[in-house]
Amino acid sequence: MKLTVLGKYGPFPAPGGACSGYLLEADDVKLALDMGSGTLSRLFQRGGIAGLNAVILSHLHSDHYADLLILRYALELLHGREKRIPVPLTVVGPGEPESIFRQLAAFGVYEMVASIDGMKFRFGSVSVTLHRMIHPVPSYAMDITDGRTRLFYTGDTGWSDRLADLCKYADVLLADTGLLSSDKTTNAPHLTAREAGIIARDAMVKRLICTHIWGGGYTDEMILKEASEAFPDAEVAEELFAYNV
Numbered sequence: 001m002k003l004t005v006l007g008k009y010g011p012f013p014a015p016g017g018a019c020s021g022y023l024l025e026a027d028d029v030k031l032a033l034d035m036g037s038g039t040l041s042r043l044f045q046r047g048g049i050a051g052l053n054a055v056i057l058s059h060l061h062s063d064h065y066a067d068l069l070i071l072r073y074a075l076e077l078l079h080g081r082e083k084r085i086p087v088p089l090t091v092v093g094p095g096e097p098e099s100i101f102r103q104l105a106a107f108g109v110y111e112m113v114a115s116i117d118g119m120k121f122r123f124g125s126v127s128v129t130l131h132r133m134i135h136p137v138p139s140y141a142m143d144i145t146d147g148r149t150r151l152f153y154t155g156d157t158g159w160s161d162r163l164a165d166l167c168k169y170a171d172v173l174l175a176d177t178g179l180l181s182s183d184k185t186t187n188a189p190h191l192t193a194r195e196a197g198i199i200a201r202d203a204m205v206k207r208l209i210c211t212h213i214w215g216g217g218y219t220d221e222m223i224l225k226e227a228s229e230a231f232p233d234a235e236v237a238e239e240l241f242a243y244n245v
C-alpha cells in the first residue's frame with residue numbers, strides 16, 4: 001500500500017500547509033482518510049478524485065472533514081458535466097455531531113455510513129476496522145490492511161490504555177501527536193509526541209509517523225525529540241510525501 005500525506009496539521013495549518021488528510025492506495029483501491037482544509041487541492045496534485053472508492057473520516061471536527069464541503073462541488077460539477085465521476089461517493093464517519101452528519105448527507109452526493117466501534121468493511125483488497133478512541137466527539141482509529149501489510153491510523157485521540165494492543169505489530173503507526181508534554185492538560189484530546197513513542201514501542205510497530213502537528217509553531221525537531229525517547233526511529237509526516245506501507 002502507498003500512503004500519501006495530503007495534510008499533517010491540526011487544528012489549523014502552518015503557512016503553506018493543510019489540515020489532516022491522507023491518500024491510501026493499493027492495487028485496486030483508492031481511499032481518502034480524513035479530508036481537512038487544504039487536502040482537496042493536494043488530492044488534485046496526486047491524481048485527483050477519479051477512482052476514489054470512499055472517504056473515511058476519523059471524526060467530524062472541521063480539521064478532518066472541512067474539504068468535504070468543497071468536494072461536493074467537484075462531485076456535482078464533474079459528475080454532471082463529464083459523467084466520469086460516479087456519485088454518490090461513500091463516506092464513512094461518525095453519526096455525531098448529528099447536525100454535521102445530516103448536512104453531509106443532505107448534499108446528495110455522499111452515501112453516508114455511520115461508524116461503529118469494531119465495524120469492519122472492505123474495498124477491493126483492502127479491509128478496514130474501526131476502533132472508538134477518546135476525543136470530545138466520537139472519533140475512530142482505522143486499522144487498515146491489504147493482507148500483506150498493515151497501517152494503523154489513530155485519528156484524533158487522547159491517551160488510551162488499549163491503543164498499544166490495538167496497533168500491535170502494525171507496519172506503520174500514523175499517530176496523533178497534537179501535543180508536546182509541556183502543553184498536556186488533564187483529559188487532553190490528543191496524544192503527546194512522547195506518548196505516541198511509548199505506544200509505538202510497546203506495540204512493536206515497524207514505523208512511527210507522527211502527525212496532526214500543531215500549526216501554531218511546533219517544529220519537527222520538537223516532536224522528534226519527545227517521540228524518539230521511546231521510539232528512536234520516529235518520523236514526522238511530510239506533506240505530499242508517499243510512504244510505502
Ligand SMILES: [Zn+2]
Nearest residue numbers: 010011063156
Ligand atoms: Zn484534529
Ligand SMILES: [Zn+2]
Nearest residue numbers: 059061135156
Ligand atoms: Zn479532533
